[in-house]
Amino acid sequence: MKSPTIQHLDAFYPTCPRDARLLGIDHGTKTLGLALSDPAQIMATPLKTIIRGKFEADVAALKAVIRDYGVEGLVVGWPLSMDGRAGPRAQSVRDYMVMLAPRLNLWWAVWDERLTSDAANRLMAEEMDLSFAKREKAVDALAAQTILQGALDFMAARRT
Numbered sequence: 001m002k003s004p005t006i007q008h009l010d011a012f013y014p015t016c017p018r019d020a021r022l023l024g025i026d027h028g029t030k031t032l033g034l035a036l037s038d039p040a041q042i043m044a045t046p047l048k049t050i051i052r053g054k055f056e057a058d059v060a061a062l063k064a065v066i067r068d069y070g071v072e073g074l075v076v077g078w079p080l081s082m083d084g085r086a087g088p089r090a091q092s093v094r095d096y097m098v099m100l101a102p103r104l105n106l107w108w109a110v111w112d113e114r115l116t117s118d119a120a121n122r123l124m125a126e127e128m129d130l131s132f133a134k135r136e137k138a139v140d141a142l143a144a145q146t147i148l149q150g151a152l153d154f155m156a157a158r159r160t
Contacts, residue, residue: 020072024148033140046141077113
């Protein structure tokens, strides 16, 4: 079976809708961390974490967020290994997006997420002084914020 095409942000950013909210997604096996951009696409804010269930439940939860916040595009974390290769986790994201993208009918692209969960945990432990239990509840949304903010910064640098 041929691998589906993945839309990498470095190639697809010119087609990203302008003046529109984007939703960042940190795709995990048990959760989907979500972050939201402002309409000007300058700042990303952690939104929430969705506990994953059956695929249809994930789709319904994402559609509700998209509707409630007026989202027009998705930036999905692309889990590369430290040497830059796409491994089994990237294949999982690829498979998920092949099923999800047609159901949401939005612009989307993937963005390198290496070390985002580590950075989120470090920030919450060192800067915010949160306990492990509180970090565990917030890490996925903060990782999604890190993914989305990196993508927003990348696009802003290329659009000027």
